[in-house]
Amino acid sequence: GAGVSQTPSNKVTEKGKYVELRCDPISGHTALYWYRQSLGQGPEFLIYFQGTGAADDSGLPNDRFFAVRPEGSVSTLKIQRTERGDSAVYLCASSSIAGGVRDTQYFGPGTRLTVL
């Protein structure tokens, strides 16, 4: 079956602009995670959804970042008034909640965001 997909694969924007990044999880996965990976670093947690609701948004760096998952499937990460420091790869992952290795997080290829 299809894996996690993310669009766009690359996004170049200017400082101050608004961007939306989309994640399509694996069908049937109820848990969805957003991470941010800066160059030479491991992924860092941003926000986690269980179904439609944000179960944990403690990783969002400030109120310019917001994410939604209105129907419990596709999620959109929204960044307002982008800054150069927002440049990174934004990764999405999804998992089931079945237990053991079955709740492994499967990652998408990421969206590479560049803020000029």
Place this chain on the structure above:
Amino acid sequence: QKEVEQDPGPLSVPEGAIVSLNCTYSNSAFQYFMWYRQYSRKGPELLMYTYSSGNKEDGRFTAQVDKSSKYISLFIRDSQPSDSATYLCAMISERVTPLVFGKGTRLSVIA
């Protein structure tokens, strides 16, 4: 001090060598430990998943967890050029929660 420490390398080995990668952590609540492999410009993919202390083997890969020392390792036997990638350790204290990653170790296996 970060919760998970991992030497970023780079690590360069000849083909056929045994590779040892490791991470240390500070949070004693961690009990699920994973190793992910990430090729350039790709998302991380799961290699090994271990619960609590002990060893787990899968083909050329062996994962070890020592909770008393807060130390985890990944061994790769008979390394191949296709193993060249960044290896990320990750861990969680409870199921279905966000992963805490190390910085990743960049490995090059030279033919």
